Amino acid sequence: MSAASPVRFRDPRSTEYDFLDSILVRCPRCDHLARVRRQPHAEERPLFAPRRLVCRSCGLMRAWAGRGIGLWAGSRGPAEDPYLRARLWLQRETRHGWLWAYDLGHLDLIRRYVDAGLRERADWYDTGQKMTLVARLPTWIKSAKHRDEVLRAVDRIRASVLTPG
Numbered sequence: 001m002s003a004a005s006p007v008r009f010r011d012p013r014s015t016e017y018d019f020l021d022s023i024l025v026r027c028p029r030c031d032h033l034a035r036v037r038r039q040p041h042a043e044e045r046p047l048f049a050p051r052r053l054v055c056r057s058c059g060l061m062r063a064w065a066g067r068g069i070g071l072w073a074g075s076r077g078p079a080e081d082p083y084l085r086a087r088l089w090l091q092r093e094t095r096h097g098w099l100w101a102y103d104l105g106h107l108d109l110i111r112r113y114v115d116a117g118l119r120e121r122a123d124w125y126d127t128g129q130k131m132t133l134v135a136r137l138p139t140w141i142k143s144a145k146h147r148d149e150v151l152r153a154v155d156r157i158r159a160s161v162l163t164p165g
Contacts, residue, residue, distance in 0.1 A: 007115055007117050007118070008116060008117075008118045008120065009112055009113050009115075009116030009119045009120065009134075010120045010122075011119075011120060011122035011132050011134050011135070012109070012122070012132075013122045013132050014109060014132060014133045014134075015131075015133050016102070016133055016136075017047060018133075019101070019102040019103050019105060019106040019133075020047065020102060021037065021038045021046075022035055022036070022037050022038070022103055023035065023036040023081045023083075023088070023102045023103060024088065024089040024090055024102070024103055024161070025053065025080075025081050025084075025087060025088055025089055026086060026087045026088075027053075027055035027058060027060055027086070028053075028060070028062075028086055029058050029060045030057050030058040030060070032055060032056075032057035033055075033056075033057070033089055033161070034053055034054060034055035034056070034057070034060070034086065034089075035053070035054055036051050036064075036081050036083055036084055037052055038051055039051060047069070048069075050063060050065040051063070051064040051065075051083045051084065053086060062084055064083040064084050066083070069082040069083055070082050070085075076097060076098070077098060078091060078093075078098060079091050079098060079100040088100050088101070088102065089160065089161070090102070090103070090104070090106075090157050090158075090160070090161070091157065092153045092156055092157050094150070094153050095149075096138075096140035096141075096146060096149075097138060097140060099141065099153045099157065101157070104158070104161065106133075107154060107157060107158060109133065109134070110134075110137070110141070110154060111151065111154045113137070113142075114141060114142075114147055114150045114151055114154070115147070115151060119134075
């Protein structure tokens with residue numbers, strides 16, 4: 001009788017900033033799936049490069065070329081994209097709080113972390129980066145006792161992209 005080895009997760013040192021190039025949102029006009037994308041620009045700091053919201057359903061286009069952004073902190077309410085303040089598409093309320101992601105890559109990272117039985121932290125001393133995206137996840141998401149509930153929520157969120165509405 002051999003025990004199955006636990007699924008291992010190694011922190012890839014991703015931050016929220018790594019998932020801001022293409023954000024899935026609800027269209028402010030028709031409430032269908034839309035996308036906020038970073039536009040090609042000579043900006044030295046891609047975080048502040050212009051963005052454009054495009055909805056393929058109703059044709060809405062909005063541009064952002066501002067200087068201030070507001071990254072969403074916490075899980076106490078529905079999340080918004082940091083540029084145009086449209087509600088994120090990839091989110092779901094659970095009994096513990098809101099679970100959200102900017103894009104499918106972000107959602108996949110959360111899923112792999114939650115699903116893992118063995119979670120290895122990134123060494124921070126060689127990069128100076130202590131707080132990665134997974135290190136900043138709310139405690140209820142990290143808790144093993146909530147694993148099944150969080151994974152169900154992740155699966156429902158992912159399904160909303162395949163069957164919007």
